Amino acid sequence: MKTSEILGPGRTALVTGASRGIGPLIAQQIAQEGGHVVLTGRSAAELEAVASGLTEAGAHVSFLSADLTEPGAAQALVQAIERQVGRIDLLVNNAGGDPLREFHAMTIEENLRTLQLNLVAPLELIHAVLPGMLSRGRGHIVNVSAMAGRLSFPYTEVYAGAKDGIIGFTRVFRGDYRAHGVSASVLILGAIKGAGQGQRMMDRAGLKGAAYMAPAQSVGRAVVKAVKRDRAELVIMPGPGRLLRAVMDYFPGLGPAMNQAAGTRATMQKIIELRDAEADAPV
Ligand SMILES: NC(=O)c1ccc[n+]([C@@H]2O[C@H](COP(=O)([O-])OP(=O)(O)OC[C@H]3O[C@@H](n4cnc5c(N)ncnc54)[C@H](OP(=O)(O)O)[C@@H]3O)[C@@H](O)[C@H]2O)c1
Numbered sequence: 001m002k003t004s005e006i007l008g009p010g011r012t013a014l015v016t017g018a019s020r021g022i023g024p025l026i027a028q029q030i031a032q033e034g035g036h037v038v039l040t041g042r043s044a045a046e047l048e049a050v051a052s053g054l055t056e057a058g059a060h061v062s063f064l065s066a067d068l069t070e071p072g073a074a075q076a077l078v079q080a081i082e083r084q085v086g087r088i089d090l091l092v093n094n095a096g097g098d099p100l101r102e103f104h105a106m107t108i109e110e111n112l113r114t115l116q117l118n119l120v121a122p123l124e125l126i127h128a129v130l131p132g133m134l135s136r137g138r139g140h141i142v143n144v145s146a147m148a149g150r151l152s153f154p155y156t157e158v159y160a161g162a163k164d165g166i167i168g169f170t171r172v173f174r175g176d177y178r179a180h181g182v183s184a185s186v187l188i189l190g191a192i193k194g195a196g197q198g199q200r201m202m203d204r205a206g207l208k209g210a211a212y213m214a215p216a217q218s219v220g221r222a223v224v225k226a227v228k229r230d231r232a233e234l235v236i237m238p239g240p241g242r243l244l245r246a247v248m249d250y251f252p253g254l255g256p257a258m259n260q261a262a263g264t265r266a267t268m269q270k271i272i273e274l275r276d277a278e279a280d281a282p283v
Contacts, residue, residue: 006140006227011035012085017095019046021196022219026094029220031059038081039063068095069116074124088129093122094144097197098159100275111158118162137181140227143170147190150248152255154268185226190237192216201271214238
């Protein structure tokens with residue numbers, strides 16, 4: 001499959017979670033390749049602001065709002081885009097997030113919402129775009145995952161389960177559909193600075209960024225690289241991220257000790273306390 005068949009003039013990408021955080025930066029990088037980018041998220045006002053900023057910078061973008069935790073929303077969104085634009089060549093499953101609360105303090109309904117947003121909604125969107133991609137023999141899916149599970153990142157049990165789940169899904173999907181022209185990549189993000197949920201929480205808690213955080217712009221660049229080079233997995237963190245991930249898999253007991261030593265547990269405890277004091281959980 002040639003890159004020019006996925007990105008560039010005449011091609012359409014759908015980016016979820018594009019109303020704030022890392023998503024607008026992903027949309028910006030894809031738009032720079034030419035082609036049309038459709039932004040989605042729940043907040044129409046925020047999507048409109050992002051879309052007008054990108055349009056002013058010369059990008060070809062449009063937006064459609066959708067709540068991906070609502071039954072049928074993913075399919076309705078894809079059908080609406082296919083009616084308006086004709087097809088989707090690239091789907092970036094970026095929408096996601098974690099309530100940042102202790103597992104025992106949440107209900108199973110809250111846990112299921114986290115799974116729906118981070119794991120089930122991406123699968124629903126893939127179900128919806130796949131028939132068109134297969135009929136054209138062309139398409140690429142980029143799923144945005146996280147290092148949370150690998151690093152035993154404190155208080156992210158359900159989120160880590162969803163994000164590890166999408167890694168396994170992507171590997172198997174890629175093996176099954178690449179021969180039919182539809183490929184898939186997964187980006188495994190460490191902590192991200194400059195935009196996104198992690199940065200927002202650190203700002204609110206008055207915490208400084210750390211050396212292990214990667215700039216938010218690097219995620220957008222990684223999406224383009226994953227598509228252009230048809231990469232299976234990219235780890236987004238400073239230093240030898242893939243090596244760290246492999247070491248963590250080999251020594252799963254290392255994560256908690258490392259989090260304790262690096263102060264991550266203490267930082268997360270501070271964020272959890274702040275979170276518990278707020279009513280507005282993100283999912
Ligand atoms: N930031 C980090 O440090 C970090 C680290 C590892 C992985 N990640 C992953 O990177 C991705 C982007 O994260 P971020 O930090 O940019 O998060 P963010 O700033 O909180 O943005 C989340 C995006 O998802 C959308 N969204 C949330 N709930 C939704 C729903 N029910 N339906 C549709 N859209 C919904 C939000 O839009 P609306 O509110 O308008 O719906 C927003 O555009 C996520 O998958 C996250 O898990 C981030």
